[in-house]
Amino acid sequence: MMKHALKPHEPLLLSILRIVAALVIFRYGTQKILGFPASEAAPPKGSLSWIARIFELVAGFLVPVGFQTRIAAFVLSGVMAFAYFLVHAPQGFYPAQNGGVAAILFCLVFLHLAAAGAGPISVDAARRKT
Numbered sequence: 708m709m710k711h712a713l714k715p716h717e718p719l720l721l722s723i724l725r726i727v728a729a730l731v732i733f734r735y736g737t738q739k740i741l742g743f744p745a746s747e748a749a750p751p752k753g754s755l756s757w758i759a760r761i762f763e764l765v766a767g768f769l770v771p772v773g774f775q776t777r778i779a780a781f782v783l784s785g786v787m788a789f790a791y792f793l794v795h796a797p798q799g800f801y802p803a804q805n806g807g808v809a810a811i812l813f814c815l816v817f818l819h820l821a822a823a824g825a826g827p828i829s830v831d832a833a834r835r836k837t
Contacts, residue, residue, distance in 0.1 A: 722826030729770035736764025773829020780820035787814035
């Protein structure tokens with residue numbers, strides 16, 4: 708019953724998921740690279756963490772506006788997978804204990820967006836109409 712009630716809203720909900728998830732990732736990039744909002748010390752330039760934040764900043768901007776969404780979301784999915792396996796997994800097996808819950812969820816959300824596309828509220832959709 709619920710599936711049928713939400714089915715007409717599926718494209719809009721996809722766009723909302725894309726926008727909100729990407730804005731959260733974008734905020735991580737702005738915080739560490741641009742210093743906004745203020746945070747602890749930024750990672751050293753050229754470090755793996757700094758490079759990941761650059762991806763979060765650039766792809767985190769492309770995904771919420773819905774431009775080249777599939778590619779940018781795929782890149783973000785990979786960044787989140789690397790974050791989990793390089794940073795969190797060595798600290799323990801269980802995500803709730805190693806702090807990797809967000810990395811796993813973001814990895815799968817962005818992988819879904821890479822497969823599903825941007826949805827109707829996006830630059831990608833507007834470009835297809837022209």
